[in-house]
Amino acid sequence: MRVVIAKCSVDYAGRLTAHLPTADRVLMIKADGSVLVHSDGGSYKPLNWMTPPCTLSVSEPDEDQRAAGFTEIWTVTQAKTDDRLVISIAEVISETVHDLGVDPGLVKDGVEAHLQELLAEHIESLGTGYQTVRREYMTAIGPVDILAKDALGTSVAIEIKRRGGIDGVEQLTRYLELLNRDPLLSPVSGVFAAQEIKPQARALAEDRGIRCVVLDYDALRGMDDPETRLF
Amino acid sequence: MRVVIAKCSVDYAGRLTAHLPTADRVLMIKADGSVLVHSDGGSYKPLNWMTPPCTLSVSEPDEDQRAAGFTEIWTVTQAKTDDRLVISIAEVISETVHDLGVDPGLVKDGVEAHLQELLAEHIESLGTGYQTVRREYMTAIGPVDILAKDALGTSVAIEIKRRGGIDGVEQLTRYLELLNRDPLLSPVSGVFAAQEIKPQARALAEDRGIRCVVLDYDALRGMDDPETRLF
């Protein structure tokens, strides 16, 4: 890893073209050759970057570039896609090099898969007598998150999202349409379950007779272990 | 902007929880208080981060932490969402501070708007006798990307995407449904045009009688100016 703070301008040409006027920026050159150009704001996304695999070559400025005050030209190329990032250096303010080694990697927890798992385990929170039939119930157009049965034995298809938008309702609608063609399952009702459901999505769902359920992640987790807390 | 290379472990708790074992990493602290934790690989996405607005506070390690070899504890909190990033520093390897100032910002070119413009100009690439009626043809539920007529004078609604997915087909379907209620336009056929069309989207479109067209950005651009090349 090499971290350089420099006054520079940047040009990118690939799927789009972009230009950054001369200013002070942080340049990160990773061990795999990838390059990130960061400013002192925004979020984690760099102003410009080059994804690996790519190669960095440093060249002398031509006459015009030298006259414009540039001392070095860095060219980062990705052989396969013809993408090209050119960093014109006017002044190197600081430079640090250190071998970080391979990162041991991170451990995640708490995404949609976990929501699905928790709801499948505590399906009775949808109503007395509910039972989970299968998670990831496969159909021709993709897997239904959870297939369940209610107290009367009627099939229920459940679509789970962290944020419930219109696209999620459309998705569930397609599943329901398909599942209801199966005489062994039909009639199949729908439940749209999410941590938050947008008003338009709720309106569309209810208009189609789909029940909306707002999930409480902490409450579902609490059913497993009331002691569980962050920190 | 402050750039620190340090041996550290990282814990995040917010919408999910994540843990990073102790290793050498690059820590970027931006002027707005946001923090990025980068390793020596991957692409531009950090291993962990905190989006602004947030505040960083440094504290002494407690007894256990000191025994584990940590010398400083950095806590980054986002008051509004209760997100919390804790960086436990075992050793600072290098540190650089520099005020980058406000970035002048970048200039982009070459996105979906450009595709739409190119296709509208070269609408005959959809078939002999095609003519563009209007770009951004307004309807009650939003603008149709291009409204055209074929050689017979029949209306054609065209939806353009860079990547054609199911949602794009649904969108075009809603437009077609609406446009076909207008006796002055009806019948209106549909064209789903994209640089790439996903198989499921193609299947859905063709099932609904919507024609799929894969756009070649470079070829369309080449019709304007055969000399045009990047570099």
Place this chain on the structure above:
DNA sequence: ATATGCATCTCGCAG
């Protein structure tokens, strides 16, 4: 301010 859609998306998983 909120909602909607695109992204040089990135990332992981399943077929």
Place this chain on the structure above:
DNA sequence: CTGCGAGGTGCATAT
């Protein structure tokens, strides 16, 4: 390897 969906998505634009 490719396709597909989710993201602590970020980001701009229209409403």
